[in-house]
Structures are given as C-alpha cells and as structure tokens.
Amino acid sequence: MTVEATVFKGSSSGEIVQSTTTLETPKGSQVLVRTTHSGICGTDEHFKHRDMVLGHEGVGIVEQIGEGVVALSVGDVVGWGFTHKTCGRCEQCLRGQDNFCRAPGGEVYGRANLHQGSFGSHAVWDESFLFKVPAGVAPEHAAPLMCGGATVFEIMQTYVRPTDRVGIIGLGGLGHMAVQFFTKAGVDVVVFSGSEGKRAEALAMGANEFYATKGVQTFEGVKPLDHLVVTTNALPDWNPYLGLMKPKSSIYPLTAEWSNLVIPIMPIILGGMSIVGTVIASRANQKRMLEFAARHSIRPVIEEFKLDKNGVEEGMQKLPMSDREPPTREYLATSFDKSASAVRAYTDRFETAYARPALRKSTQYFEEVPITATFVAVFAAFAFVPVAVFIVFSLFSVLSIFFLALSTAFILSSTLLLFFTSLLLLTLCVAFFFALCTTLTLVSTYVGYRLVTLTKNRVGRPYPRRVVPVPRKLSEESESVVVVESEATDSETVKQESSD
Ligand SMILES: [Zn+2]
Numbered sequence: 001m002t003v004e005a006t007v008f009k010g011s012s013s014g015e016i017v018q019s020t021t022t023l024e025t026p027k028g029s030q031v032l033v034r035t036t037h038s039g040i041c042g043t044d045e046h047f048k049h050r051d052m053v054l055g056h057e058g059v060g061i062v063e064q065i066g067e068g069v070v071a072l073s074v075g076d077v078v079g080w081g082f083t084h085k086t087c088g089r090c091e092q093c094l095r096g097q098d099n100f101c102r103a104p105g106g107e108v109y110g111r112a113n114l115h116q117g118s119f120g121s122h123a124v125w126d127e128s129f130l131f132k133v134p135a136g137v138a139p140e141h142a143a144p145l146m147c148g149g150a151t152v153f154e155i156m157q158t159y160v161r162p163t164d165r166v167g168i169i170g171l172g173g174l175g176h177m178a179v180q181f182f183t184k185a186g187v188d189v190v191v192f193s194g195s196e197g198k199r200a201e202a203l204a205m206g207a208n209e210f211y212a213t214k215g216v217q218t219f220e221g222v223k224p225l226d227h228l229v230v231t232t233n234a235l236p237d238w239n240p241y242l243g244l245m246k247p248k249s250s251i252y253p254l255t256a257e258w259s260n261l262v263i264p265i266m267p268i269i270l271g272g273m274s275i276v277g278t279v280i281a282s283r284a285n286q287k288r289m290l291e292f293a294a295r296h297s298i299r300p301v302i303e304e305f306k307l308d309k310n311g312v313e314e315g316m317q318k319l320p321m322s323d324r325e326p327p328t329r330e331y332l333a334t335s336f337d338k339s340a341s342a343v344r345a346y347t348d349r350f351e352t353a354y355a356r357p358a359l360r361k362s363t364q365y366f367e368e369v370p371i372t373a374t375f376v377a378v379f380a381a382f383a384f385v386p387v388a389v390f391i392v393f394s395l396f397s398v399l400s401i402f403f404l405a406l407s408t409a410f411i412l413s414s415t416l417l418l419f420f421t422s423l424l425l426l427t428l429c430v431a432f433f434f435a436l437c438t439t440l441t442l443v444s445t446y447v448g449y450r451l452v453t454l455t456k457n458r459v460g461r462p463y464p465r466r467v468v469p470v471p472r473k474l475s476e477e478s479e480s481v482v483v484v485e486s487e488a489t490d491s492e493t494v495k496q497e498s499s500d
C-alpha cells in the first residue's frame, strides 16, 4: 500500500512549492514516519532554490515498519537529521564517525532522497538513522535538536572537558543550544553577542559571563579561553578573539557559508591553536544528545508555525540569512556556468550585431570614397562649427560696432572693430588648427591600420574568414547552434543557425 505524502519543495525562484510524493510501503529496515514537527535550519535556506523537498530536522510517529526493523515499533516517536543512511563499511563508519561517511551508499540531505524531507506529511527512512525521542523531550523541542543541537553536542562530547572555559559567539539557533548543553555539562561558558540585548537571556541559560562585542578591538580583563565556538551566520573579526585564546586552544567555526576562512596565521602558529571543522554528530552522540537533553531539560527556544506552505514560507523568512543566496556546490557551479555563458553571449551579440557591422560599414565607406575626399569630409565636419560661429559672431560684432560708430566717437569704434576682428581671427585660426590636427591624426591612424591589416591578410578581403565559437547553452538545444561567417560582401555576414 502506497502513501501519498504532501511535501514542500524549493524552486528555482526560491518560492516554496507544495507537491505530493508517492511513498512505497516500507521494506526491510525502512520505516514510514508521519511527520509531526520539523525544525527550520539555515541549511534549508541554502537548498530552497533547488527542486527538492526541504527540511532535515524532523520528528514524527512511526506508522509502518518493514519486516527487517528491529529497534522501532509502530507508535514510537522518532527524530532524524541531516544524515539518512551511511555505508556502514568505510573507515569513518567503522570508527563511529559516521557523520563523515562520504562513501557511495551514504545518503544525506540535499544529495539523496530529494523526494522527501521533514517539510511534509510523511517520509520513509532507514531505521539506522531514526532516533527515539525520549519522553522528557517534547517533539517540538526535539526537532531543532536533531541538527543544531547535535552539532554543538558533538563539540562538547568530543573536544570539551567539564573544567574547560568555552567562549560561544552568537546566541542564535546554534548558540543558545550550545550555552544550554555546555553549562549543563559543567563547562565555564562565556557568551559573546553583538549588543547587550541578550545578556539576561544568556545568563539565565547558565552562562557565567557575557560580553557585548560591537566596536570592541580587544577584550580587557577577560580570562583566556580553551575553546571558541563560532555560531554566528557570518564569520567574526578574529583579532579580538585571538587575543583571548589560550595556547593549544581550539576554534570551531560553525558558520556554514561559502566564503574563505581568513584568519591571522601568527597567533595560530605561536599559540599552537587548532581550527576544527565539525558538522552534526555521530549516531552515538546523536543518541546521547537526546538522552542528555531529556535529563537536563534542555529546551530550544522555538517559534511555531503550521506545517503547510504558508507556515514554511513564514518560518523561513525568520531565518537570519533568508536574504542570502543559496550557495550549494552544485548551485555555485551552475551559476558560474550561467553567468560565464551569459557574458559570452552578450559579448558575442555585441560583436556580431554592432561592432562588426559598424566596422564593416566604415571600411566599405573608406574603400568606396577616395582618401582625399575622406580627408576633406572629416575636416569639413570638424571645421564646420568654428566657421559657423565665426560668421555669426562677425556679423554680430560688425553690426554692433557700426551702430556704435553712428552714435559715438569714430576712434573708439575703430579700435573696438580692430580688437574684435583680431580676436575672431585668432579664434578661427586655433579652431582650424585643431580641426586639421584631429583630422590628420584620425586619417593617418586609419591609413596605418589599413596598411597593417592589408599586409597581414590576403589582399582584397577586408577581414579574415573565421568561425566564431558560440557559448554552449546549458540545455540540449545548444548542439545545433553554429555561427559561420558567410560572404564578405553580404551585409549580414554572420548568421545564427539553429535547428532544434
Ligand atoms: Zn540543520
């Protein structure tokens, strides 16, 4: 018996699209889960421009199980995260670091199972990556723990000791869960946040110290840190923090963005510091995380929306990076391709539609009209304006001085006439000289150019025959697009032929 699941997908425009997915009856170790809750994560934002079902922090109730399922039964409340299945055989899997399994057979969000996700009514998952949600954790709280909670718990469980002093930058989704987990584990937690606004919240969650970071160049009087967990959605200015790090301390940048990690190297070298990459948690730690959260009443601060199209859209709007572009690797590759071919298409179009015809026309013109006539034409064009101005001004001044002579003294008017005439003559000389120079430069440049092209190429052909490679369009229709140059005498020398 199949199940028609309602799902919410991304789209090229970034709009959330409601759709349906047919889910087969679970077989073997598969489990059909009716999704009751889903967290919304920054990672979903990265995928919302893709045609895939979104959501990877799901919680639901087991509705059907395959014949090989051993650990779950119908009615169990389960959660799942970014990883759907691992190969179980690679070195990472054997070491229990299955969150880093990249072997074939491994299935993760965004790469496999694109037809289903936690933004939907149902999904079928392998039982190996479904985790029973303990009774002490409400499903709405369990959902965000499955990804963000697991990520910060992994750091705590793998790298941090209870006697350590840990700085946490940011008190958002990841940060506030980190503060809760770390303080409950007995760690000395120091929170760094942009403004004073979150001081009370941080201290209430168990942080021992809080520092507002805006405009701070160096932190004065703050005891050094063993670890620094960066949970902000943009990487910080490292300098103030590097001054706070103990020798042999570690930095965990959890900021998932596609920019480069730029950090001063000398403090890292001299301090023997580590920069640690980490993502979600191994299965063992995922399980421990849920148990720990239940035991210590760790509750993510949540805002609830209905699990429908509007709710998903509204919820995603609340993500701090909702105005950013979605930079998955595939997306980056495609958009690079797209922009490169767009640029090539534009330059090609400019060349074929404007530049080459214009050049061809002017060449034709110069070939038809003798060079002396060309010279006179260009010179006349340049000299026309000063000549016209000269005539108008002369007329005007002669008339005005004549009028002056009638009314006043003769000597004064003669002097003025002389002055104006010489001034006008001078202006005319300058203008003519300028026109002559410009014309000479232009014409000699052209003659030089013609000389070079004629000696370089076969005589009688104004341009070498060439085939212009056309950028491959992204779709299949590109195969048939060829650009050839036809006869040089034809005014439309370049033809685009497409036969799709
Ligand atoms: Zn996530």
Ligand SMILES: [Zn+2]
Pocket (backbone or CB within 6 Å): 086, 087, 088, 089, 090, 091, 092, 093, 094, 098, 101, 102, 103, 106
């Ligand atoms: Zn593996």
